[in-house]
Amino acid sequence: MRTYLDCLPCIMNQTIRTARLATENEEEIREIFINVGAKLKEFDMSVPPPLSSEFLYREVSRVTGVLDPYRQIKKANIAEALALYPELKKIVQQSDNPLLTAARIAIAGNVIDLGMSKKFDIKQDVYKILQQDFGIDHFNKLETALKNAKIVLYLGDNSGESVFDKILMEEINAKIYFAVREKPIINDVTRQEAIESGIDQVAEIVSSGCTAPATILSQCNSQFLELFEQADVVISKGQGNYEGLSDANRSVFFLLKAKCHVIARDLNVNENDIVLKCIHC
């Protein structure tokens, strides 16, 4: 997905939010903001927005020396999700279609997004999404594809959401690779948070090689690219991964909540719709 005009003010809002999290020094925050502002002219509008926005997160780290400003929030979100895990597992086990319920729960976990300015209440939002109609519903295709799959590549998104991803992976009978970001960016799941979420119990954790908050194939390492080519099913979680892979030339199942109007428009759904969309399937 290309960068839209509305991504630009959003990038500036992310800048001030992240800078505030890393430091209370007003001069540093101002420096970060004006540096990102000056960089706008170099943004290539034809590339996915997360590739443009990566700069702001690196600039926050460069100026403040804080490499992982979201670390404490990530830990808190994982703890909150783990506390919900037992009752969500019970809901899956008691449901008519455990795979569908687990997929809904994984999508529900996508409300935990700190790149967005929207507030969320994990527990309340999860229960709402369990009842919500899909904006796009290709679940039947996912169910069929998973029946015969030997290798599944699952692209992680946010920390905390990763616990909900585990619930979906527990319903999949295949060898699963769970891809994480190469290093901390926003609250995206890295190897550290994947392990804290218990993912290593259900999947092999691999780094995509990406440093942007998305799966951008030009940033990916060769191990990931091989998996991306060979996996029978690719499940992509969240907006960032969608932005990076919406034009991919293999089948991909996108599971997300359309939290911003730009992505909703790109997907041709309403803002806040939940989406299970596959391409090339």
Place this chain on the structure above:
Amino acid sequence: MRTYLDCLPCIMNQTIRTARLATENEEEIREIFINVGAKLKEFDMSVPPPLSSEFLYREVSRVTGVLDPYRQIKKANIAEALALYPELKKIVQQSDNPLLTAARIAIAGNVIDLGMSKKFDIKQDVYKILQQDFGIDHFNKLETALKNAKIVLYLGDNSGESVFDKILMEEINAKIYFAVREKPIINDVTRQEAIESGIDQVAEIVSSGCTAPATILSQCNSQFLELFEQADVVISKGQGNYEGLSDANRSVFFLLKAKCHVIARDLNVNENDIVLKCIHC
């Protein structure tokens, strides 16, 4: 009032909103946005925010050729306010304290602010504000000051709001000068909109000389500065004029709704509070 850090992303949001109003050409909108972004480093944080934000409105005009992008909206807001005028006049006439009710109505008119991202419903908001408690209430001082005033300088703010200002001015028994911006900026009232609002029936319209969306004394012309010095009472409407004059060294009555958290904090009130505050009185 100085420029705060939170004013910077707000300025970027104003940029995209105003650019969109002036043109549908994505390239032009992008050019405006990146030019304003590059200019951030020159912003002097010690001056009032409207002085910094003026650049963005001039940049929209420079790139698009549209000198008054809010013109149609200003006309519509004035028409809507004029339609409410008869019933609001009746409310003033039937109230126990017509001056207080008229002051509340004038403050209520301050919801019409297109520099802000908040949506408003003129009629609904006016009736709500007529009942709302003040965050700061120096009405008694205003009432006393107006009793002996011969010359009142009334600083206009937004178009449409200007019709509500007329209702307050009709309760003031003095020679009134109504100050407008020198040329169009956002939806601020200029001579043209003041006349469309019927202000010339109750006051002498003067330009402050300001081209920023505020009263910035260093931008004001000599006629205005003389009035500002000699007027018995100065009534300042809205956030922009407050930002410009909060440190003035004469008595000023500020009538406004604190629509943004930066100004609310500066005034030590809650966001959305209505304020009637005087300084040096």
